[in-house]
Amino acid sequence: MNDDSFWGPTLGDRGAGARAQGHGLPSEGLAPEGSAPLGDDQATTLLPPVTDHGAAAGHGRPPYGPQPGYGQQPQQPFGQAAYGQYGPSVPGGQVPPGARPPYSPEYGGEQSQGLHGDADMAHTQYMPPVPPAPEQQPGGPAQAAPGGLGAPGNGAPGGPGVPGNGAPAPKAAEKSAPKAGRDLRAAVGVGLGLGAVILASLFVVKWLFVGVVVAAVSVGMWELTTRLTEAKGIRVPLIPLLVGGAAMEVAAYLGGPEAAVVALALTSLAVLVWRMTEPPENYLRDVTAGIFTAFYVPFLATFVMLMLAAHDGPQRVALFLVLTICSDTGAYAAGSRFGKHKLAPRISPGKTREGLAGGVLLCMIAGAAGMQLMITDGSWWQGLVLGACVAVSATLGDLGESMIKRDLGIKDMGTLLPGHGGIMDRLDSLLPTAPVVWLVLVGFVGAG
Numbered sequence: 001m002n003d004d005s006f007w008g009p010t011l012g013d014r015g016a017g018a019r020a021q022g023h024g025l026p027s028e029g030l031a032p033e034g035s036a037p038l039g040d041d042q043a044t045t046l047l048p049p050v051t052d053h054g055a056a057a058g059h060g061r062p063p064y065g066p067q068p069g070y071g072q073q074p075q076q077p078f079g080q081a082a083y084g085q086y087g088p089s090v091p092g093g094q095v096p097p098g099a100r101p102p103y104s105p106e107y108g109g110e111q112s113q114g115l116h117g118d119a120d121m122a123h124t125q126y127m128p129p130v131p132p133a134p135e136q137q138p139g140g141p142a143q144a145a146p147g148g149l150g151a152p153g154n155g156a157p158g159g160p161g162v163p164g165n166g167a168p169a170p171k172a173a174e175k176s177a178p179k180a181g182r183d184l185r186a187a188v189g190v191g192l193g194l195g196a197v198i199l200a201s202l203f204v205v206k207w208l209f210v211g212v213v214v215a216a217v218s219v220g221m222w223e224l225t226t227r228l229t230e231a232k233g234i235r236v237p238l239i240p241l242l243v244g245g246a247a248m249e250v251a252a253y254l255g256g257p258e259a260a261v262v263a264l265a266l267t268s269l270a271v272l273v274w275r276m277t278e279p280p281e282n283y284l285r286d287v288t289a290g291i292f293t294a295f296y297v298p299f300l301a302t303f304v305m306l307m308l309a310a311h312d313g314p315q316r317v318a319l320f321l322v323l324t325i326c327s328d329t330g331a332y333a334a335g336s337r338f339g340k341h342k343l344a345p346r347i348s349p350g351k352t353r354e355g356l357a358g359g360v361l362l363c364m365i366a367g368a369a370g371m372q373l374m375i376t377d378g379s380w381w382q383g384l385v386l387g388a389c390v391a392v393s394a395t396l397g398d399l400g401e402s403m404i405k406r407d408l409g410i411k412d413m414g415t416l417l418p419g420h421g422g423i424m425d426r427l428d429s430l431l432p433t434a435p436v437v438w439l440v441l442v443g444f445v446g447a448g
Contacts, residue, residue, distance in 0.1 A: 190417050194426075198321065202314045209308060209317070210253055214246045217298045219423045221245060223414040224293055231408035235278070236290045240270035245298030252302035253309055260302040267294045296431065297424075303434035307441070310448025315374045319367075320437040323387060324429050326366045327359040327394040334358020343395075348402045356395055363387035375445055382444045389436050397432035401425075 201208035221241050228234040244267025252260035271290035275283055307316040335355025343351040367387025371378035401424065405411065414422020 194417075199318070202308075202317055206253075206308055206313065209314075210249060210305065213301055213304060214249050216423055216427065217245050217249065217301050218242050219416065220297045220413075220427050221293055223416075223422045223424045224297065225289075227408050227410060227413055228289055231410065233282075234289045235282070235286050236293060237271050237274040237286070240267060240274045241290060241294055241298075243267075244270055244294060248294075248298045248302050249305050252305035256309070257302075257306060260299065260306070263302075264294060264299045267298075297427070300431040300434055301427075303438040304430075306447075307434075307438050312374075312376050312448055316437075316441055316448070319370045319374050320390075320434065321430075322370060323363050323367055323390040323437070324394050324433050326362045326387075327391045328398075328429060329359075330362030330391075331355040331359035331395070334361075344399055347399050347406065351395070351399070356391070359395065360388055360391040363391040371444075375441070376448075377445045379444075382440075386437065386440050386444075389440055390433055393433045393436040394429040397429045400432065401428035 198209070198212060201212050222238065225234075225236040225238050225241070228236055244263065248260055248263040248267065251263040268291045271294065272287050275287050275290070304317060304320070307313055307320060310316055331351070332355065334357060335350070335352045338354040338358075339352030341353045342349065343353050343356055364384045364387035367383035367385075367390065368380040369383065371383030371386060372380045401413075405413065412421030413424035416422050417426065
């Protein structure tokens, strides 16, 4: 073994005999001032002298410290622990007195001048940040070794060891991982509160329920357009959507399906014109997203207004809400207990075919009872058909919004409802189900 293989210069040796560890880098400009330049066959990079006997022995490197004929004792060495390539990090980011720390945002510096803080050394090297100290183990904190650092694994009394130097490796502190999922109590509480508000407005004064729907639609459009802007940079004109969305609900309640379609067309035109006030870049993208939002949120909600306008409108709307809730509840109950086969793993990994079957079964039972008891001239077998249709449409609606959220890279549309997410996270099943329920009821018992 030649003397260039493992041994580097010490900081105190500034003469021409000092050598550095070879890494194939040019040596010009690396020797201290006044020393003989290193030759081409000695292309080197300066590395810190080593002073830690224990860690070096554990890692198969020569003992640290001064060796006969290889220079003097280094001044203020960092030692084994200061550099990531030599061993564990300095506990608490400690650095020996007088030495500059390596590059780290924690120290506010940009780079270390030389490997030992020596301003005369021209070589500079970026170093990784020093991580915080590990948690204290039962053996006690590491003590400072004579003349330097109290790094783990240096054989200091009371300090935990590291693998390779004869000391047992410290066990990582066990931390309890937070439980995944939503807050069930908050979800139930918010759901009961929303149900009370909806039922009170639905069976007291119909116009109050119209106001509730307009408010929900407006918040839903705001959540959707905000997420589009944040994730994709799509700038959807929100003001014409808010005005047009409210107009759609009122028009559907007073004028029927034809009025709702006219309101949708006018809202789309308003979006096209409103976007003209801004630069033409991405005009087609923005107006397309705006028209999609107008159709997806307020227009699908107009079918709830069409059900409300019937003489037994509150009962129809209540049945629509109950069946949608039964779809989600049955799917969750069956899927959590029996679910083994994924329904759409790339879209919603939590949904299973067994869950879908459970949702369909519960919806059909609730539909049969609801049609018989709540809808004028309704029959139980019609409820079976209605329940099956609701379960399928609610599941597709949920998957549809999951696709949107996957594309946007988000988990929830908002945070307005604790335990639920945003308003759109509650409307995802209701919006596509509304036209299905309206159409089935019209086909079986008429528009009312």
